[in-house]
Amino acid sequence: MFLEGYGYLILQGAWLTVQVATWAACVALLLGLLGALAKLSPLAPLRLAATVYTTLVRSVPDLVLMLLIYYSAQIGLNQVAEAFGRESLQLNPYGTAIGTLGFIYGAYCTETFRGAFQAIPFGQLEAARAYGMSHWQVLRRIRLPQMMRFALPGIGNIWQVLLKSAGLISLLGLNDMVQVAKQAGNATSRQMFFYLVIAAIFLAFAILSSLLLKQLERRYSPEPQRRMS
Template identity: 50%
Template structure:
């Protein structure tokens, strides 16, 4: 058989990977926006904390951070349950993976958004303030749309890397593409074949992602193109 009976398991693993990547992306963007705001803050201690976070995360391999966070959280939780004399609570691999990936890639999104914010002309913000817009209105209608045009290339790069990084979560027990294809390969003695299947699935996901990002770039640069005509 083409997939040796693992077709449904591969579909399930693919969907699990997509869900993990999307949730991690959303959380990473939130962390990135907060981190970028902190790095651009006028408060020195806030800037220091944000800089320390991005420097630390980008200096340690993703795998090491994931294992440290996952096992330290589980050890801490076990200590609490033992102290309270209650049953052990195991951390869900999906949520642990999503939070860990968000924590890691939030640092990269922080730098992406920081650069994008700084690329928006200050005159645009001053004009919005003079027009009477509130800070939230200025962000939604002036800063965010223009910032996205500068941020999209970095967002695209971070997203592509984030998709591949989801494979690390298989090490903590999540049944994603990598874990299922590795299990299938060992069971059927076709490890190379199922590794190729995994690579093809990731390639398909990244190709579709590229097309979506290309459309977003077209959408957010429409005003610039018209202004240049």
């Protein structure tokens, strides 16, 4: 057989990879929005906390950071369990993978959103305040809609990298398609073949993502630019 009977397991692993990447992207977008607002805040402690977060996360390789977060969280959980006289607890690999990737790429989203917020013409914000809009109304009606237009290209790049990094979740104990490919390669002595299959799946994900992101960019682009495209 073409996939030596591992086709269904690879599809299951691919679906798991997409799930983890999608949920992690949601976490990253939320953290990125909060981080960007903190960086643009007039409060110095918030700006400092956001700066420390983005600097540390973007300076450490993803693989190293994933392992550090995973094992640190596991050690902390065991210490809490011991303090309450309970047996050691195990982290949920699925939730841990989502949280870890979301935490890492939230730092990149923070910088993307910060730049997008700063790209909004200041005159529009002054005009909104002159009309008597509250800070929340300005954020919801002026800043967020326009910020998304400026941020979409950067978000697209972050998503592509995050999707590739989701191939590392097997290190956290998940049986994703990379892990299945490793098992299938060891069992059939066709390691190169199965890794090429996984590479082709990641390529297909990237192409599909690019098409969807282009549609989103067209949706959020100004009307004249949309007609030209």
